[in-house]
Amino acid sequence: MKKLILPLLALLLACLALTAAAESAEAPETLLERACRIAEDSDGLIVMTEDDLYDLIGIPPEDWADFAYLADYDALSGRELIVVRAVDEEAADRVAAMLTAYLEGRMRVTRNYLPEAYKSLSEAQVLREGLLTVLSIAAPNPEEAGLLLQEE
Amino acid sequence: MKRLIACILLLVCLAPAALAERLDDEVLLSYYDNSVIFGDSITEAFRRYRSAVRQTDDSFLDGTTVICVSSISLYAASRRFLSGEFHFSYRGSEKTMYQITKEIKPERIFILLGLNDPVGIKIDKAVVWVEDIITHMPEFSPDTEIYFFSETPVTPGFCEWKGRPNYQEKINEYNVKLRETCEAHGAHYVEIAEALKGEDGYLNPVYSSDNRCHFSDEGVAVWIECMKDYAQEQYDLGLWDPFAAPEEPVASGEAQEGA
Numbered sequence: 001m002k003k004l005i006l007p008l009l010a011l012l013l014a015c016l017a018l019t020a021a022a023e024s025a026e027a028p029e030t031l032l033e034r035a036c037r038i039a040e041d042s043d044g045l046i047v048m049t050e051d052d053l054y055d056l057i058g059i060p061p062e063d064w065a066d067f068a069y070l071a072d073y074d075a076l077s078g079r080e081l082i083v084v085r086a087v088d089e090e091a092a093d094r095v096a097a098m099l100t101a102y103l104e105g106r107m108r109v110t111r112n113y114l115p116e117a118y119k120s121l122s123e124a125q126v127l128r129e130g131l132l133t134v135l136s137i138a139a140p141n142p143e144e145a146g147l148l149l150q151e152e
Numbered sequence: 153m154k155r156l157i158a159c160i161l162l163l164v165c166l167a168p169a170a171l172a173e174r175l176d177d178e179v180l181l182s183y184y185d186n187s188v189i190f191g192d193s194i195t196e197a198f199r200r201y202r203s204a205v206r207q208t209d210d211s212f213l214d215g216t217t218v219i220c221v222s223s224i225s226l227y228a229a230s231r232r233f234l235s236g237e238f239h240f241s242y243r244g245s246e247k248t249m250y251q252i253t254k255e256i257k258p259e260r261i262f263i264l265l266g267l268n269d270p271v272g273i274k275i276d277k278a279v280v281w282v283e284d285i286i287t288h289m290p291e292f293s294p295d296t297e298i299y300f301f302s303e304t305p306v307t308p309g310f311c312e313w314k315g316r317p318n319y320q321e322k323i324n325e326y327n328v329k330l331r332e333t334c335e336a337h338g339a340h341y342v343e344i345a346e347a348l349k350g351e352d353g354y355l356n357p358v359y360s361s362d363n364r365c366h367f368s369d370e371g372v373a374v375w376i377e378c379m380k381d382y383a384q385e386q387y388d389l390g391l392w393d394p395f396a397a398p399e400e401p402v403a404s405g406e407a408q409e410g411a
């Protein structure tokens with residue numbers, strides 16, 4: 001009986017291990033998961049919604065395949081991280097343009113009002129790699145945007 | 153007999169109070185569904201607070217759109233064209249409050265502006281700007297009701313920073329005028345200032361994030377409580393029924409049948 005049970009247990013464990021591996025292989029990391037992993041302060045950031053992405057920045061749902069939008073709870077700190085994977089090259093052009101306009105608008109508003117936030121914004125850039133565009137503002141790690149793009 | 157009459161009178165007076173029910177928070181906040189809140193940097197704290205709460209409760213004020221930009225003035229917002237340095241932005245474009253309202257067609261808009269003018273030293277002009285908004289908004293969205301939050305209090309530190317030691321008194325004066333103007337022109341006034349004040353009549357420091365004019369979490373929480381109280385008041389007055397079935401659009405065939 002023992003000779004039968006042990007191999008059966010081993011087979012069961014092997015099946016479970018294979019299933020878990022298959023599940024993790026089937027579920028690619030989302031941009032939000034990637035952003036939360038790479039952003040050193042992600043625990044303290046708010047996850048903004050697709051409505052925020054559209055209403056605040058102007059990126060419509062039909063232009064993106066995936067996105068991550070994180071922002072500091074303190075609205076006056078300027079800290080934000082926006083990562084968007086567009087559906088195609090034309091959409092990626094529009095996304096980059098919207099993020100650039102958003103950055104410029106934030107700089108205009110903070111210039112005479114929030115000098116620290118303005119400084120962070122003026123050091124930020126919209127970076128793009130293929131269909132992926134990143135705007136990283138006031139990140140604790142200045143390499144944050146590059147790290148996000150590298151993994152694409 | 154007299155005692156009986158007295159008891160009956162007492163019951164008649166107390167019965168309405170006993171019957172008045174405090175609605176659930178979720179029901180009260182549904183008053184703000186299909187609404188837009190326009191504001192400046194003070195409203196930024198509200199927007200982030202809402203986003204933070206929605207990390208765990210995505211139904212929280214999910215029917216409310218919050219549009220704010222730091223430094224925008226009541227004057228600039230009252231203009232029907234883009235005026236001044238700061239403008240509202242919606243879906244990637246700078247737009248006037250009127251254009252945004254026309255685009256969204258909300259049931260209600262709520263406005264909290266005036267800190268950047270500042271209205272306290274321009275009370276009469278500010279009243280004109282408020283009248284302009286009330287007068288012109290229907291041209292863009294005739295079915296949208298207009299609400300003004302009371303101008304929120306500031307700390308003594310703010311008054312000192314601005315070199316205006318009596319500025320809080322001026323805000324108080326402005327709010328009286330704001331209420332009168334709303335009532336005279338068919339708009340609505342939502343009182344939030346009093347609950348935010350400390351015993352000294354200034355912004356309670358517990359409710360301030362910067363010891364000037366911006367709100368802490370506790371301050372925003374008080375603001376939201378005031379919003380709930382206002383919704384409850386509308387319900388108590390019979391002006392709002394959150395339980396009413398939504399009107400179904402009448403098909404053109406049915407309309408003709410009854411004619």
